[in-house]
Amino acid sequence: MSTDHVILEMRSITKEFPGVKALSNVSITVNRGEIHAICGENGAGKSTLMKVLSGVYPSGTYTGDIIYQGKNVHFKDIRSSEEAGIVIIHQELALIPELSITENIFLGNEPTKWGAIDWITAKKTALELLARVGLRDDPDTLIKNIGVGKQQLVEIAKALNKSVKVLILDEPTAALNESDSMHLLDLIRGLKGKGISSIMISHKLNEIEQVADSITIIRDGKTIETLDVVADGVNEDRIIRGMVGRSLESRFPDRTPHIGEVFFEVRDWTVQHPQVAERMVVKGSNLNVRKGEIVGIAGLMGAGRTELAMSIFGRSYGNFISGHLFKDGKEIVLRSVADAIDHGLAYVSEDRKALGLNLLDDMKRSIVSAKLSKISAGPVVNDSKEFGIAEEYRKSLRIKTPSVNAGVSKLSGGNQQKVVLAKWMFTDPDLLILDEPTRGIDVGAKYEIYGIIQQLAEQGKGVILISSELPELLGLADRIYTVFEGAITDCIPAESADPETLMKSMTSARKKVQSI
Amino acid sequence: MSEDTSTRRSALGDLKKIFGSGSSNLRQFGILFSLIAIILLFQYLTDGLTLSSGNLINLVSQYSYILILAIGMVMVIIAGHIDLSVGSVAAFTGIVVATAMRDWNIPWPLAIVLGLFVGMLIGAWQGAWVAYVGVPAFIVTLAGMLIFRGGNQVIGNANTVPVPDGFTTIGSGYLPEVGPNTGYNNLTLLLGLIIALAVVFSELRARRVQKIMGSTPAPLWVSILKVVLLCAVIVYASVLFAGGRVGTSFPVSGIILGVLVLFYAFVTRNTIFGRHVYAVGGNKLAAELSGVKSRRVNFLVMMNMSILAALAGMIFVARSVASGPQDGLSWELDAIAAVFIGGAAVSGGIGTVVGSIIGGLVMAVLNNGLQLLGVGSDWVQIIKGMVLLVAVGVDVWNKSQGRPSIIGLLTRKKKTTEFPSEPPLVVPDTGTPETARPQSTRAN
Numbered sequence: 001m002s003t004d005h006v007i008l009e010m011r012s013i014t015k016e017f018p019g020v021k022a023l024s025n026v027s028i029t030v031n032r033g034e035i036h037a038i039c040g041e042n043g044a045g046k047s048t049l050m051k052v053l054s055g056v057y058p059s060g061t062y063t064g065d066i067i068y069q070g071k072n073v074h075f076k077d078i079r080s081s082e083e084a085g086i087v088i089i090h091q092e093l094a095l096i097p098e099l100s101i102t103e104n105i106f107l108g109n110e111p112t113k114w115g116a117i118d119w120i121t122a123k124k125t126a127l128e129l130l131a132r133v134g135l136r137d138d139p140d141t142l143i144k145n146i147g148v149g150k151q152q153l154v155e156i157a158k159a160l161n162k163s164v165k166v167l168i169l170d171e172p173t174a175a176l177n178e179s180d181s182m183h184l185l186d187l188i189r190g191l192k193g194k195g196i197s198s199i200m201i202s203h204k205l206n207e208i209e210q211v212a213d214s215i216t217i218i219r220d221g222k223t224i225e226t227l228d229v230v231a232d233g234v235n236e237d238r239i240i241r242g243m244v245g246r247s248l249e250s251r252f253p254d255r256t257p258h259i260g261e262v263f264f265e266v267r268d269w270t271v272q273h274p275q276v277a278e279r280m281v282v283k284g285s286n287l288n289v290r291k292g293e294i295v296g297i298a299g300l301m302g303a304g305r306t307e308l309a310m311s312i313f314g315r316s317y318g319n320f321i322s323g324h325l326f327k328d329g330k331e332i333v334l335r336s337v338a339d340a341i342d343h344g345l346a347y348v349s350e351d352r353k354a355l356g357l358n359l360l361d362d363m364k365r366s367i368v369s370a371k372l373s374k375i376s377a378g379p380v381v382n383d384s385k386e387f388g389i390a391e392e393y394r395k396s397l398r399i400k401t402p403s404v405n406a407g408v409s410k411l412s413g414g415n416q417q418k419v420v421l422a423k424w425m426f427t428d429p430d431l432l433i434l435d436e437p438t439r440g441i442d443v444g445a446k447y448e449i450y451g452i453i454q455q456l457a458e459q460g461k462g463v464i465l466i467s468s469e470l471p472e473l474l475g476l477a478d479r480i481y482t483v484f485e486g487a488i489t490d491c492i493p494a495e496s497a498d499p500e501t502l503m504k505s506m507t508s509a510r511k512k513v514q515s516i
Numbered sequence: 517m518s519e520d521t522s523t524r525r526s527a528l529g530d531l532k533k534i535f536g537s538g539s540s541n542l543r544q545f546g547i548l549f550s551l552i553a554i555i556l557l558f559q560y561l562t563d564g565l566t567l568s569s570g571n572l573i574n575l576v577s578q579y580s581y582i583l584i585l586a587i588g589m590v591m592v593i594i595a596g597h598i599d600l601s602v603g604s605v606a607a608f609t610g611i612v613v614a615t616a617m618r619d620w621n622i623p624w625p626l627a628i629v630l631g632l633f634v635g636m637l638i639g640a641w642q643g644a645w646v647a648y649v650g651v652p653a654f655i656v657t658l659a660g661m662l663i664f665r666g667g668n669q670v671i672g673n674a675n676t677v678p679v680p681d682g683f684t685t686i687g688s689g690y691l692p693e694v695g696p697n698t699g700y701n702n703l704t705l706l707l708g709l710i711i712a713l714a715v716v717f718s719e720l721r722a723r724r725v726q727k728i729m730g731s732t733p734a735p736l737w738v739s740i741l742k743v744v745l746l747c748a749v750i751v752y753a754s755v756l757f758a759g760g761r762v763g764t765s766f767p768v769s770g771i772i773l774g775v776l777v778l779f780y781a782f783v784t785r786n787t788i789f790g791r792h793v794y795a796v797g798g799n800k801l802a803a804e805l806s807g808v809k810s811r812r813v814n815f816l817v818m819m820n821m822s823i824l825a826a827l828a829g830m831i832f833v834a835r836s837v838a839s840g841p842q843d844g845l846s847w848e849l850d851a852i853a854a855v856f857i858g859g860a861a862v863s864g865g866i867g868t869v870v871g872s873i874i875g876g877l878v879m880a881v882l883n884n885g886l887q888l889l890g891v892g893s894d895w896v897q898i899i900k901g902m903v904l905l906v907a908v909g910v911d912v913w914n915k916s917q918g919r920p921s922i923i924g925l926l927t928r929k930k931k932t933t934e935f936p937s938e939p940p941l942v943v944p945d946t947g948t949p950e951t952a953r954p955q956s957t958r959a960n
Contacts, residue, residue, distance in 0.1 A: 314807075336807075336809070337805060337807045347805065354799075354802070355799075355801050355802050355805055358795055358799040358802050358865065360798040360799075360866060361798060370807055376787075379787045380788075381786055381787060381788060384725060387728075
């Protein structure tokens with residue numbers, strides 16, 4: 001058979017870890033100049049497969065063949081795969097924040113003249129590369145001073161410098177806002193025009209549907225199917241069916257809201273940036289939450305959603321300037337996180353690894369960590385109560401773990417998120433603020449977390465849901481506030497909201513709304 | 517897997533539980549074996565001198581103050597800090613107490629209270645800089661190291677100051693002789709008996725708790741074997757301690773150490789404060805967002821260290837019957853080494869009191885054994901340095917290979933066969949790997 005149009009083929013790759021088969025007989029074929037998406041739930045084996053391809057797991061630690069440009073290749077480390085033109089860009093970027101764009105692009109690959117780094121050539125090349133990825137920043141800018149979206153572009157420029165033929169992108173848009181994502185996807189399409197193949201791992205199925213030419217679906221370490229996007233008429237539901245092995249009739253569980261009185265109110269909330277005194281990250285915001293209600297907050301990255309939430313939660317962000325909080329009709333003053341917890345607030349942060357969990361801890365300790373006093377007699381923690389409570393949550397939230405004694409770092413993203421939810425449910429809050437509760441977790445776990453959120457509302461708790469995914473807000477929330485540049489611009493009941501109206505209010509300072 | 521090997525593995529797994537639960541278990545298990553190996557090695561090389569009554573008594577009273585420092589130090593290190601000032605704080609407290617007793621004639625029990633109070637003040641001073649001003653503990657305690665060493669010399673005019681007899685009890689006193697003449701020190705024997713009984717009871721309790729928690733306890737014979745072995749060691753040790761030269765027995769400083777170990781092991785493992793120390797060291801931001809007052813925790817941990825340093829300083833002064841300008845030199849290094857050999861992590865969040873004590877004992881036995889062999893202090897330092905490097909190096913290397921330790925390797929097979937139904941969870945890195953990722957810009 002002619003393999004001229006095929007650039008890369010992985011044949012029957014099997015990778016075993018002690019006692020477990022992570023990949024069994026996985027095969028994928030990538031054509032020249034195509035965008036090939038790999039879909040699968042967390043833990044399905046996508047990352048492992050890419051690590052086999054990029055030489056992180058060297059040749060010999062797996063079985064099967066990698067045929068690249070017609071030759072059977074054996075990469076012994078990342079360097080050797082990069083030399084061959086296969087470059088992987090990790091979800092969490094591998095750039096050095098204190099170095100400039102140029103320095104980062106040429107890190108480990110510096111052009112030299114007489115043994116010293118030739119900065120003139122480096123800068124010239126950097127400018128060319130940046131032009132190719134459409135980044136117009138000064139190449140001397142430090143990485144820490146540019147946004148995540150631009151950093152992603154720098155990574156791609158770095159890959160182009162290595163004359164990349166196959167670019168592997170692991171969740172490239174996970175941390176990007178809508179417009180940065182669009183730009184990145186356009187760029188990947190542009191690279192395709194220049195004959196560069198891309199392999200893309202993403203949980204954002206709408207993006208895959210837009211850009212991918214073919215899709216390989218992996219489930220439980222096995223190839224399930226490879227779809228041709230155009231020929232097979234692939235849509236999101238089709239992909240989901242392949243990933244979870246069942247079709248999700250609805251992506252959101254059914255719910256009939258039982259909404260009570262307003263019980264929590266934020267008035268004229270203004271917060272200053274912690275370092276830059278003249279910058280107000282939250283400006284005169286008003287919002288309220290009713291019992292049993294899910295209130296959505298929509299806004300682009302950097303609009304001040306997280307800042308608003310964290311400053312309400314015991315002033316854990318920024319410098320508090322002015323504003324009032326009312327709960328059950330009485331004004332409350334929350335000077336610390338401990339105050340906020342005592343007053344029945346809970347905040348599930350958007351970054352569960354940096355802010356939500358102590359990754360050194362085990363699951364049972366994590367669950368009780370925000371309200372140890374509840375299982376303690378005086379200063380002494382009661383171990384068996386702790387165990388019992390952790391077991392309860394493990395069962396009721398269906399957290400997949402060998403035991404509650406297992407370290408949280410060993411759990412998958414979705415299960416970690418459930419642990420964080422359990423931790424805050426244990427504090428028995430009246431108001432839960434959920435900041436991007438489904439970021440980076442797979443479809444099946446998302447559905448379960450939606451169910452948990454709805455249950456909490458059903459119990460009469462108020463929920464504030466911050467999300468970058470508009471379908472999620474539209475599917476869950478009863479009312480949606482939009483935030484733009486630190487100010488609340490609109491409040492839209494879910495029945496009359498659609499992505500277009502939301503996006504309009506999220507991108508312009510239309511009007512100031514008190515509340516409805 | 518045959519029936520026989522599977523029970524042996526679970527026995528090993530159960531034996532590990534001597535150290536309670538936590539991620540540094542396996543490491544401590546390994547270090548305990550190293551300690552036993554070192555003791556046996558020196559016992560052989562010194563023709564039985566290592567495990568003689570005189571030497572054991574000497575060992576305890578000579579190293580108890582370092583081990584007391586290790587208790588405080590492990591908490592400081594778990595919280596993510598370091599304390600370089602402990603030697604100077606010990607010396608400073610020693611001279612203050614000695615001078616107070618000489619010049620103001622205050623009675624010795626009051627002097628001890630004064631010493632602890634001085635330690636508390638120093639700790640509050642250093643803790644405030646660390647916790648509320650935000651200066652790294654390395655800098656604060658480096659400054660403290662100079663300040664309090666100088667303070668010692670200012671107060672004592674760089675001379676030694678003797679202490680009265682009563683005071684020396686805490687450093688060179690022994691359990692008194694009471695009851696009938698058995699040829700042994702009766703109180704020491706009684707102490708051994710009490711500890712042995714405590715071991716039996718704690719094992720019974722552990723089995724009961726395991727049952728409540730739904731995990732199957734190890735087979736009964738394992739528990740019995742464990743208890744019998746431990747009790748044999750305890751009885752043997754108490755007979756050795758009780759059968760020393762007339763007038764000597766188990767040192768008072770050893771009793772103080774034992775009480776402190778029990779107390780702090782409990783505090784770190786079973787109290788809210790202990791949990792908070794681990795939480796702040798493991799992920800400060802997450803801890804703060806869970807309502808932990810991290811500044812208060814840091815303040816208390818630093819203060820506690822200085823109080824224990826003051827106590828160690830007084831015990832040392834009591835043992836050497838005078839306070840001098842060279843007291844406590846390089847103690848901080850011994851204490852820090854003990855903590856790291858005992859399995860703590862430089863980055864914080866990991867470590868245990870019991871582990872640090874075992875680590876400290878490794879250093880103590882090594883020191884003592886080499887001295888018995890007549891090895892000069894030059895070579896003792898070289899060997900101690902190598903032991904520290906190799907112990908931590910083996911640990912780091914094992915971690916980077918994805919193996920907790922040699923013992924972990926032996927028990928590993930069992931873990932994976934226990935949960936065959938959920939393969940993705942036990943794969944070291946699939947999906948969103950927490951450890952396999954490149955250290956990225958997030959650290960910024």
